[in-house]
Structure formats: C-alpha cells, structure tokens
Amino acid sequence: MNKMMSNKWIIALYMLPALLLLALIIYIPIVLTGYYGLNDWNGIKAMTFVGLENYKELIGDKAFWSSALHSLLLALFSCLSLILYLAVSLVLASKIKGANTLRKIYLIPMLLSSVAIAQLWLKIYHPSNGLINIFLEKLGVVNTPEWLANTDIVLFAIFLPILWQYAGFYILIYYAALKGVPKEVEEAATIDGATAWQIAYRIKVPLITEVLKVTLVLAMVGSLKYFDLIYVMTGGGPNGASEVMASYMYRIAFKSFDFGYASAVSFFLLLICLVVTWLIRALTASKEQIQY
Amino acid sequence: MQGLPLRSTAGSSPIGAAGRAVLYIVLFIIAVVQLFPIYWLLTFSLKSNQQIFSSHPLSFPLQPKWENYEKVWSAGNIGTYFLNSLWITVVATLLTVVIASFATYAITRMNWKLSKLALGMIMVAMMIPVHSTLIPLYSMFNFAHLIDHPLSIIISYIAFNLPITVLIMLGFYYTIPREIEEAAVMDGSSIHRLVLTIIFPMTGTVVATTGIVNMIYNWNEFIFVNTFISSNELKTLTVGVQNFIGQYTTDWGAIGATLMISILPILIAFIFLSDRIVEGLAAGSIKG
Numbered sequence: 170m171n172k173m174m175s176n177k178w179i180i181a182l183y184m185l186p187a188l189l190l191l192a193l194i195i196y197i198p199i200v201l202t203g204y205y206g207l208n209d210w211n212g213i214k215a216m217t218f219v220g221l222e223n224y225k226e227l228i229g230d231k232a233f234w235s236s237a238l239h240s241l242l243l244a245l246f247s248c249l250s251l252i253l254y255l256a257v258s259l260v261l262a263s264k265i266k267g268a269n270t271l272r273k274i275y276l277i278p279m280l281l282s283s284v285a286i287a288q289l290w291l292k293i294y295h296p297s298n299g300l301i302n303i304f305l306e307k308l309g310v311v312n313t314p315e316w317l318a319n320t321d322i323v324l325f326a327i328f329l330p331i332l333w334q335y336a337g338f339y340i341l342i343y344y345a346a347l348k349g350v351p352k353e354v355e356e357a358a359t360i361d362g363a364t365a366w367q368i369a370y371r372i373k374v375p376l377i378t379e380v381l382k383v384t385l386v387l388a389m390v391g392s393l394k395y396f397d398l399i400y401v402m403t404g405g406g407p408n409g410a411s412e413v414m415a416s417y418m419y420r421i422a423f424k425s426f427d428f429g430y431a432s433a434v435s436f437f438l439l440l441i442c443l444v445v446t447w448l449i450r451a452l453t454a455s456k457e458q459i460q461y
Numbered sequence: 462m463q464g465l466p467l468r469s470t471a472g473s474s475p476i477g478a479a480g481r482a483v484l485y486i487v488l489f490i491i492a493v494v495q496l497f498p499i500y501w502l503l504t505f506s507l508k509s510n511q512q513i514f515s516s517h518p519l520s521f522p523l524q525p526k527w528e529n530y531e532k533v534w535s536a537g538n539i540g541t542y543f544l545n546s547l548w549i550t551v552v553a554t555l556l557t558v559v560i561a562s563f564a565t566y567a568i569t570r571m572n573w574k575l576s577k578l579a580l581g582m583i584m585v586a587m588m589i590p591v592h593s594t595l596i597p598l599y600s601m602f603n604f605a606h607l608i609d610h611p612l613s614i615i616i617s618y619i620a621f622n623l624p625i626t627v628l629i630m631l632g633f634y635y636t637i638p639r640e641i642e643e644a645a646v647m648d649g650s651s652i653h654r655l656v657l658t659i660i661f662p663m664t665g666t667v668v669a670t671t672g673i674v675n676m677i678y679n680w681n682e683f684i685f686v687n688t689f690i691s692s693n694e695l696k697t698l699t700v701g702v703q704n705f706i707g708q709y710t711t712d713w714g715a716i717g718a719t720l721m722i723s724i725l726p727i728l729i730a731f732i733f734l735s736d737r738i739v740e741g742l743a744a745g746s747i748k749g
Contacts, residue, residue: 174572198598201600260488265488277728442590
C-alpha cells in the first residue's frame with residue numbers, strides 16, 4: 170500500500186498535466202512578460218534590448234499614473250462597499266425568514282458576463298431613454314447628466330454596476346461565515362442584555378476577521394484587475410477619464426502594438442497585485458487566533 | 462456544548478417587531494434592485510423602438526415582439542457564437558475537472574516530498590492576473606499557429622481555472638477514509654483502478670460543484686477570446702455579442718434580445734443548480 174502510494178511514476182503521471190499547463194500558460198508567460206518589458210518590440214520585428222528604458226518611460230507616463238489612480242479609486246470604493254455588504258449580511262444572518270432565497274436572488278448579477286452587464290448598463294445610463302434619467306426626469310430634474318460622457322462622474326458611473334454585480338458574492342461569503350458563529354455565543358450575549366448592534370459589532374464581526382481579510386484581498390486585487398466591464402462600457406474614455414491599468418495595458422499592446430512597453434505595464438500590474446496581497450496579509454496578521 | 466440550556470430567544474430578541482419589519486423591507490428592496498435591471502432587459506427585448514420610447518419604461522409588452530429574437534438569431538452569427546460558447550465551455554470544463562481530479566488525488570492521498578511545493582505552485586497561480594500573461598501567450602500561440610484556433614482559449618481556460626478547481630476539491634479529498642483505499646489494495650486493485658472506479662465515483666458532489674463554477678467562468682470569459690480569436694466562425698457569445706451589438710446601436714429590441722440569448726443558459730442553470738453554484742462560489746473564496 171505505502172509503496173504504491175509513493176510510486177514516483179504514478180505521481181508524475183497524475184501531476185504532469187496540471188503542472189505542465191500551469192508552467193506553460195501562467196509561469197513561463199510571467200517570466201517572459203518580465204523579459205519583454207526590458208525590450209523594445211512591436212511583436213513582429215526583432216526585439217532590441219533596452220534595459221530599464223520602458224520602466225523609466227513608465228515613471229514619467231502621466232496617462233499610466235492616471236489609470237493607476239483610477240484603479241486605486243475603484244479598489245477603494247470596492248473596499249468601502251464591503252462594509253455595506255457586511256451590514257446586509259449581518260441582517261440576513263439574524264433569523265430572517267427566507268434568507269436563503271434572498272441571498273440567491275442577490276447573487277444573480279454575479280453570474281452574468283461582464284460584457285452583458287456592461288451592455289445592459291450602457292442602456293440604463295442612456296442619456297434620454299435610460300432607466301436612471303427617465304426616473305430623474307419623473308422627479309423633475311431638468312438637466313439629467315450624461316453619465317458616461319462626463320469626465321467628472323464616469324468613474325462613479327462605472328462603479329455602480331460593479332457594486333451591483335458583486336453584492337451577492339460578498340454577501341454570500343459573509344453570510345456563510347456568520348452562520349458559522351455558534352448560536353450559543355449570541356444567546357449568551359442576549360441573555361446578558363447586549364443590544365443587536367453590540368452583538369453584531371463586538372461579537373460577530375470580530376469572530377469572522379479571517380474571512381474579512383480574505384474578502385479585502387479579493388476586493389483589492391479584483392479591482393486592480395478590472396477590465397471587461399470598462400473596456401465594453403467606455404473603452405477607458407471619455408478622454409481617459411475611466412482608463413484603468415489593465416485597459417491601458419491592453420490598448421498599448423493590442424491597439425498600438427507596443428509590446429515592449431505594454432509588457433512593462435503588465436509586469437508592474439503583476440507586482441502591484443502581489444504586493445497588495447502580501448501587504449494586506451501582513452498588516453492584518455493576527456497575533457493570536459480567536460477562539461470560541 | 463451540551464451543558465448549556467437551550468433557551469428560546471424569541472421572547473427576548475434584541476430587535477423589536479417594528480425593527481424587524483424595517484429590516485425585511487430593506488432586504489426586499491435590495492432583492493428588487495438586484496433583479497430589476499434584468500427584468501427591464503427582458504421587457505425591452507420584447508418591444509419595438511417605438512414601444513420602448515413611448516410606453517412606460519417598466520411596462521411588460523402586451524404584444525411581445527418575439528420577432529426581435531428571430532431577427533437576431535437569423536441575421537447574425539448568434540447561433541454560431543452560441544454553439545461555440547457551448548462546446549468550448551463543455552470541453553474546457555471536462556478537461557479541467559479531470560486534470561484537477563488527478564492532481565488533487567496525487568497531492569492529498571499519495572506520499573511524496575514535493576507535494577507541498579506542487580500545491581503551493583498551484584495556489585500561487587491563482588494570484589496571477591490574466592493580463593500579465595496576455596502578451597507572451599499571444600506571441601507563444603502565434604508561434605505555435607494557434608492564434609484564431611479554439612485550442613488557444615481552451616488550454617488558457619483550463620490553466621487559469623485549475624487552481625480554484627483543485628482548491629475546492631482538496632477539502633473533499635482529505636475527508637476520504639484511508640480504509641477505502643486499503644481495502645481496495647488488499648483486493649489486489651491497481652492504483653489506476655482504485656482511482657478510476659472507486660475514488661472518482663465518490664467525488665460526484667464536488668465534481669458537480671467545480672463543474673458548474675467552471676462552466677460559469679468559461680461561458681462568461683471575454684479577454685482571451687477577444688485577444689486570440691479573430692474570425693467570426695470561432696468567436697464565443699461574449700465577444701460575438703459585443704461585435705454584433707455594435708451594428709445595432711439604435712435597435713434596442715435587437716440588442717435586448719441578443720443579451721437575453723447570451724444570459725439565458727446561465728439563468729436556467731441557476732434555477733436548477735442554485736445550491737451547487739452557491740456552494741462552489743463560497744468554497745472557492747473562503748479558503749483562498
């Protein structure tokens with residue numbers, strides 16, 4: 170039995186397809202991205218090695234930093250929206266009848282493709298026939314905004330469908346975690362005269378800290394990678410006002426065919442994602458595991 | 462905690478009846494907000510432009526214009542896109558689940574020194590943004606003559622979905638009792654027979670969970686298809702719909718019908734498999 174379970178050939182046979190695919194499609198490309206970033210290359214002609222030239226350009230590239238700022242703002246909005254999701258989950262997990270059905274309904278937008286969501290919200294934001302402006306006109310607003318054409322509000326307009334799309338996903342996670350808090354804890358607190366707010370804020374939320382951390386990483390890294398929705402809704406416009414790092418990189422790579430520079434941008438994006446993940450984990454690392 | 466008296470808290474609930482009523486209303490409003498855009502999409506997919514712009518925006522059309530659906534289905538390549546999405550989703554999902562099952566078995570049940578390292582390699586891959594691999598993948602596929610070939614997107618889907626699939630499977634595999642394997646080995650079964658005829662059939666639920674999660678991801682994937690596939694005959698729904706809608710910028714009914722066609726399979730799957738979907742999405746995130 171033990172001999173069979175440590176047969177190297179069989180292990181290799183079972184692992185090889187998975188590891189080969191990961192190496193070929195994920196790990197080798199990352200190394201190559203790092204390497205391409207050190208070259209001047211349009212994807213067709215021979216590469217010329219330029220060292221850190223692309224990264225020097227990156228540091229002085231206003232358009233890139235503006236896209237990075239937008240990514241960061243979206244990440245910030247996403248993290249703030251976690252509070253909202255958590256609040257809803259706390260309510261949902263407090264002996265609500267039909268909670269299971271409700272959380273399933275909340276999840277539906279999460280299952281649709283970002284392309285479909287983007288196209289649908291393009292219609293919702295339509296200046297004259299969209300749901301939002303029709304509603305505002307009914308309320309008597311005269312100059313209804315052109316949501317996606319106004320550089321001041323386009324980023325907020327982009328965020329609304331994101332908030333809508335991911336709500337069910339995070340509520341699902343929080344709800345499951347809150348349901349895992351033993352009933353006795355809540356009952357004991359109730360008997361001691363704790364208010365609902367105290368139970369939620371002082372007892373339940375601290376008990377699911379680990380899950381909160383995971384969702385924080387998911388929300389941060391997820392927003393740094395936003396692409397589909399923005400690519401379809403605005404293409405980064407108007408005038409770069411909704412450009413994010415991924416859409417900026419995509420434009421340089423597959424519209425301008427500046428593969429070298431785009432690789433530097435995408436390598437930078439990778440580094441930011443890894444650093445942010447590590448940073449959140451390190452900053453929120455708990456010295457002691459909470460016991461209950 | 463057996464010693465604790467299990468008191469009913471109904472009488473001493475910290476929230477009053479009025480408070481609870483408000484909470485129910487809030488939860489109900491959120492449900493409406495989540496569903497409303499999709500309902501609106503359904504209504505305008507069944508209206509003509511004239512009806513959309515003159516009638517109440519929320520009214521359900523009394524004479525639904527099913528012609529919108531007929532028109533977009535026959536006019537463009539929506540049927541082709543639909544079939545491409547379907548077979549590519551199914552093939553990629555099947556391969557992912559099979560490859561992940563073997564890898565998970567080797568990691569959780571077999572004894573080898575590097576298993577931790579291999580698992581780490583799989584998990585770290587989950588943090589890599591797709592965009593950071595896009596340019597090298599494009600040039601690699603170009604080199605291998607796989608640009609504009611379905612294989613390029615299928616293997617990309619498998620690789621990027623493998624980590625989450627293994628992650629969800631891990632927990633289940635760890636719980637399989639050793640005795641089952643020992644009994645099979647005693648009976649003289651080879652390891653392949655043990656894995657294929659005894660272990661895999663036991664993993665039905667987790668296969669279903671990972672399968673449905675994979676299907677949703679693959680069905681909705683956009684950036685790989687948009688980058689690697691250029692001919693209309695090979696595009697999937699996400700990219701196809703995006704291009705197709707470009708031609709119909711002013712025909713809301715046609716756009717609505719196209720979008721409805723693209724999201725309908727997911728909505729139908731959700732009606733029948735919502736428990737599996739909920740389980741898969743939750744399992745994949747919490748342990749991450």
